Amino acid sequence: MNARVAVPLAKAYRLLNHGPTVLVSSAHxxxxxxxxxxxxxxxxxxxxxxxxxxxxxxxxxxxVDASGEFVLNVPSRQQAALTLAVGTTSxxxxxxxxxxxxxxxxxxxVGAPLIEGCLAWLECRVIAEPHIQQTYDLFLAxxxxxxxxxxxxxxxxxxxxxxxxRSIHYLSGGSFFATGxxxxx
Amino acid sequence: MNARVAVPLAKAYRLLNHGPTVLVSSAHxxxxxxxxxxxxxxxxxxxxxxxxxxxxxxxxxxxVDASGEFVLNVPSRQQAALTLAVGTTSxxxxxxxxxxxxxxxxxxxVGAPLIEGCLAWLECRVIAEPHIQQTYDLFLAxxxxxxxxxxxxxxxxxxxxxxxxRSIHYLSGGSFFATGxxxxx
Numbered sequence: 001m002n003a004r005v006a007v008p009l010a011k012a013y014r015l016l017n018h019g020p021t022v023l024v025s026s027a028h029x030x031x032x033x034x035x036x037x038x039x040x041x042x043x044x045x046x047x048x049x050x051x052x053x054x055x056x057x058x059x060x061x062x063x064v065d066a067s068g069e070f071v072l073n074v075p076s077r078q079q080a081a082l083t084l085a086v087g088t089t090s091x092x093x094x095x096x097x098x099x100x101x102x103x104x105x106x107x108x109x110v111g112a113p114l115i116e117g118c119l120a121w122l123e124c125r126v127i128a129e130p131h132i133q134q135t136y137d138l139f140l141a142x143x144x145x146x147x148x149x150x151x152x153x154x155x156x157x158x159x160x161x162x163x164x165x166r167s168i169h170y171l172s173g174g175s176f177f178a179t180g181x182x183x184x185x
Numbered sequence: 186m187n188a189r190v191a192v193p194l195a196k197a198y199r200l201l202n203h204g205p206t207v208l209v210s211s212a213h214x215x216x217x218x219x220x221x222x223x224x225x226x227x228x229x230x231x232x233x234x235x236x237x238x239x240x241x242x243x244x245x246x247x248x249v250d251a252s253g254e255f256v257l258n259v260p261s262r263q264q265a266a267l268t269l270a271v272g273t274t275s276x277x278x279x280x281x282x283x284x285x286x287x288x289x290x291x292x293x294x295v296g297a298p299l300i301e302g303c304l305a306w307l308e309c310r311v312i313a314e315p316h317i318q319q320t321y322d323l324f325l326a327x328x329x330x331x332x333x334x335x336x337x338x339x340x341x342x343x344x345x346x347x348x349x350x351r352s353i354h355y356l357s358g359g360s361f362f363a364t365g366x367x368x369x370x
Binding site for chain 1: 325
């Protein structure tokens, strides 16, 4: 597991504010899974909330529905192939953790694991909103703990040290963008 | 107005998939406004849907509540100062179109205007979900028309020609990231 330090909850939205693609990890009753989700966003500052789309067809959905918990993991460019792989295979057919070599570590407050090698992690508890879950596959959740690799995020700021340890933004097919130049206005 | 060509609705999600910060434009009964929103995401493919957070305190909220429509405009790095400005001032106090020199052009199917100089535009009609609008400031909408500047998006793909004509990702304060390198895995 790479280094990780706690991110104050009031700053947790900054882990998602720039729109990176995330990995959604989940677990319930001895089963676990991980999928990719470009469709995620921050929803509130403090207490921090997030929104993410989790399709009915996925094993992740079954595990999240059963446990009421998930982790949003922010992968690095080094993990783009893993991100694509877990976004295009089903946990119903394969153990994605062994299949794509996604190492996992226990989270602090939820049963879903933290994916090793990621840049940041948001431990989340689902806010029960069954109508939008059913109608739009849309899940709202409260962030109950947040972590980041201090090499890339500290004091509430991202500071990517090189081209590989950057967050990524999925487009379609196998195409991604890396998070690019930081600038101030 | 820069060039724009229609984006097929089934490809409209690709305008937001990489998580850019958008400008939300709105209009009702002779009033109009524009605000910045980092908290936006695609919600469905076809028909395309989007989700965006619109705070109760904003004039945009009043205009969207009254009209049931808005446009998500994808600004370029050249418009980062404008994006910050419309994200930090209120349309209740100033006409943001004149105050920040945000040129506007009529949309095709909604009353909200298209902001000139942006990279892409999604014309949206709100899906009535009053509970989540009220509780979370969360708006779901169907994309009824989509447009892009062909210099940056065509055939369903972004292809940023230079450093300035790129989408942007807001962090906090005056800090942004530009969309970075494209890569395939």
